[in-house]
Amino acid sequence: MAMTQMEKEPAQELNANTSYDVYEIFVQASDLDPHVHVGSLLAPSPEWALQLARENFLRRAQAVSVWAVRRGDVHGTPDDPDWFAREFDRKYRDVSGYADNARRWKRFKAQAMHIDDVIADVRKE
């Protein structure tokens, strides 16, 4: 299965030593957030990409970490929409597949339990 490389243009490969590179920038807003892609910039080196990313993408937002990845090092899924095909439901692995539990618990005079309640309870002093 062919992967698409984000940078396909041979012209840019040839220019590798005579022009800036495209860096994709990923920002992590807080320790509990994943790095999220926010855009790209041109820079002569990874160090410069990070230097420039701070004010080009974080003039207002707070962050704890920034990644700069040279575009040629990013590999993407192919354009083919079938790559993501999902025709049959997966209710057996979703909460929505167990909606009848609440009714069944009622028979035993007990309530259905939700993960949010458990989390809130464990966090409570």
Add this chain to the structure above:
Amino acid sequence: MVARDSGMLDRGRILGDLALQLGDEELFLGHRDSEWLGLAPEIEEDVAFASMAQDEVRHAAFWYELAETAGMGQADALAFDRPATDRRHAALCARPNGDWAHTVLRHYLYDAWDAVRLMALAEAGEETVAQGARRMLREEHYHHLHMEKWVVDLGRAGGEAGQRLLKAFQALLPDLPHLAAFAVDPQALVDLGILARPLPDLRREFVARISPTLAKAGLPVHPVEAALAAQPEDRARSVAPLADAEELLSTMNGVRSLGAAAW
């Protein structure tokens, strides 16, 4: 200025004067930086550099607000309305912009001195000043890394960039003794517990701080040491040459001078 041996050191007055000095320096440099808007060598750098210009003006506002608290007048009035003869900035901060090499080297040298000075203010006992200094030091860290990278890379590139950097170095050198000094008596700052260390110590820290960077950029450090030694500036330094500040202030007051009004 307050005489060192008067025995009647007016703490409030000295603090106010120091705040005005720091405010004038940050404002003038921030003003010069902001003249680069739309003119930096690459779009991404334009954006990054503009943030530093704003940070400098924000730091100036902090110092003017401190002077306002000390009863010296309203912050905007202190920033805009004092004539060139009353300004307390280092000459280097008001110099007209040169090329990009001059801009980044000036900024690097100013930031390096500013960091040394802020550390000595942060470590001393004057709490409002120390607190502000600590916050500024954190923000200045990025400026320092950014400017240091510029200076080193222009130096390493050699060729035209190297020549321009060297020319900028020679142009900035005579202004360094005036920069590494205070508009108030530095010993009085130490005696009053506002500054943690005397000026000669700060100058040594300054040289130690810039030496590795200058070396990486291929610039000599001994002319800096020689220039500083020739002008100890151990008392309150003289007012900077008026022409640069006058030109800067007449631009800065282009709107305000139209008449008394709220803006």
Add this chain to the structure above:
Amino acid sequence: MPDARMEEFMARIERGDKIEAHDWMPEDYRLLLLRLIHMHAVSEIMGAYPEKEWVPKAPTLRRKMSLAAKVQDEIGHGQLLLRVAEDLAAPLGRHRVDLMDDVITGRVKFHNVFHMEAPTWADAGIIGWLVDGAAIITQTALLDCSYAPYARVLKRICAEESFHMQHGESIILSLAEGEPWQREMLQEALNRWWEAILFFFGPPVVTDAARRMMEYRIRSRTNEELRQKFLTRYVPRIRAVGLEIPDSALRYDDEAGLWRYTEPDWERLSRMVRDNTGPKSQERISLRRRAHQDQAWVREALLRARAAAAV
């Protein structure tokens, strides 16, 4: 061009699919988008100049910082848009340096408003309030663009424009609340800018390019629809602060549900954009030359430093 590909592409567009940079697209789609986004990017950058003149003269510390931040955002928007344009231009063998050179050679145009003079502080206020207001309306109308990289960047730009709206309003409110001579200054600035702002949305005729852009769902509203939205939104506010709009023919036609206004001088203003003959066109282009071409040595230096570090 294989017709099957074209048909499939149009089917995607009509389904409301979004197109990505690496997707196949008809040459016509690429070129229309590139022309639009290149001009948009360059207009953001050239748009920094009229306001930038007022940063060193801003009358308070807060105004000095906020105007600098606003101009910086415009350049930042230029950066985001340039990146989108660069990815469209790369398969044509054109890169950042070429797209910037185009400003200097006049190969790319920028919006009429940025060819104009901004002689007073009130002009900076009017630009922030009304020119930005007009730009926000045209940009919001592109948020559903079929080209996803453009739509994503516009989303970010619009979020920042919300600060620009407040910033522009704050400046003009101070002038409107101020001394009689400040209000006069504001009125004079409005008089200078009104025609240019109406022109900004473009002529009412739907050009062939505009029609194709609508077919490709690059844009969905005509110039006139957007101008009408601007008038509905801004005319009452302009009047509310006591300003007089310099057009005696301006009125709302209840029957037609449309604003009637004196048409801007389409011919004269179009020529200004096409030939760069506005009062400030050449001066601002030369600022860009100074930034871009005269400082090529800086960009070269960083590449040399990179090469030196690699050894």
